[in-house]
Amino acid sequence: MGTFSISRNRYQKIARISLILLAFIIVTGAAVRLSGSGLGCSDWPTCENDQFVAEIDDVHAMVEFVNRVITGFVALAVMIAVLGSLFRKPKRKDLILLSIGLVVGVIVQIIVGALVVREHLPPSLVIAHFLISMVLVWNAVELDYRSGLTLEETKRSSKGKLQKLSGLLVLCCSFVLVTGTIVTGSGPHSGSESQETKNALEVTANTADISVAGFEVERLPFDVPDVARIHGVSMIIFLSLMLAVLYKIRKSQPSSLPQAQNLLVAIIVQATIGYLQYFSGVPALLVGFHVAGATLIWILALRLHLSIILPKDGNHSVVLSSSAK
Known part of the structure; x- marks a missing residue:
């Protein structure tokens, strides 16, 4: 019985999905702000003190809650990217490090997002939240592009x-x-x-x-x-x-x-x-x-x-x- 492995093409699809989700959540995060729903959920990680899911009839709370759910899918995608880099054949150190970078970035984003809510949307933290997202996208673009290259191609930097x-x-x-x-x-x-x-x-x-x-x-x-x-x-x-x-x-x-x-x-x-x-x-x-x-x-x-x-x-x-x- 052979060991489980992931091909180069399949791993690139995993990396591409991570990139798409990371870009998508930037847009949904903007929708939260533009709809005035930044404080729709007054607590974190629960929506309210004793309630995890937002009330269905509270539009602002539901907008914020859906964005948090999407964050969960992003976290899942980057974890799969890490696992995929470990099982990819051939295994590449640069892809492993880049995928780990995504996980670290998402954890930082979750922490900053919690602070944004707890401190009532100070612009400095909101700006940091957005710029960290852009750094994560940078990381994901690198992972996506490099995963489509051979190891020899990555060493031939012009x-x-x-x-x-x-x-x-x-x-x-x-x-x-x-x-x-x-x-x-x-x-x-x-x-x-x-x-x-x-x-x-x-x-x-x-x-x-x-x-x-x-x-x-x-x-x-x-x-x-x-x-x-x-x-x-x-x-x-x-x-x-x-x-x-x-x-x-x-x-x-x-x-x-x-x-x-x-x-x-x-x-x-x-x-x-x-x-x-x-x-x-x-x-x-x-x-x-x-x-x-x-x-x-x-x-x-x-x-x-x-x-x-x-x-x-x-x-x-x-x-x-x-x-x-």
């Missing part, structure tokens, strides 16, 4: 001008994410707005007129227009750098061109949504699309960078010749 430029692109993307969280932490949709604030958001069309005085929870002490301009400038820099990367890819590594074009389109759409939400009074639906877009762009930027520094066999010879230029 270094050159394009590789450095793509690394700078990822760094710039992370800065855009950070500035975006500051805008979010300074403005409306704190996760538990008062009814007066919600009514004001429905009638105002000018983001600059929004006051944080009616919020039930703390907000960052920045003017939304000021931090939004900083975020907008960072996005323009990111887009400019993306155009430079695209030009370099066309010349030296055309195999990565489809991924670069997808990222460029996503950036343009994301920027359009960003300006629309700002000048229309930040409606919750557009903010939700913006969060989903940010997650997608982060994934695409990371995958583009990995395709450049760790090309697969069919593209390796092209990269070697371009790196020498």
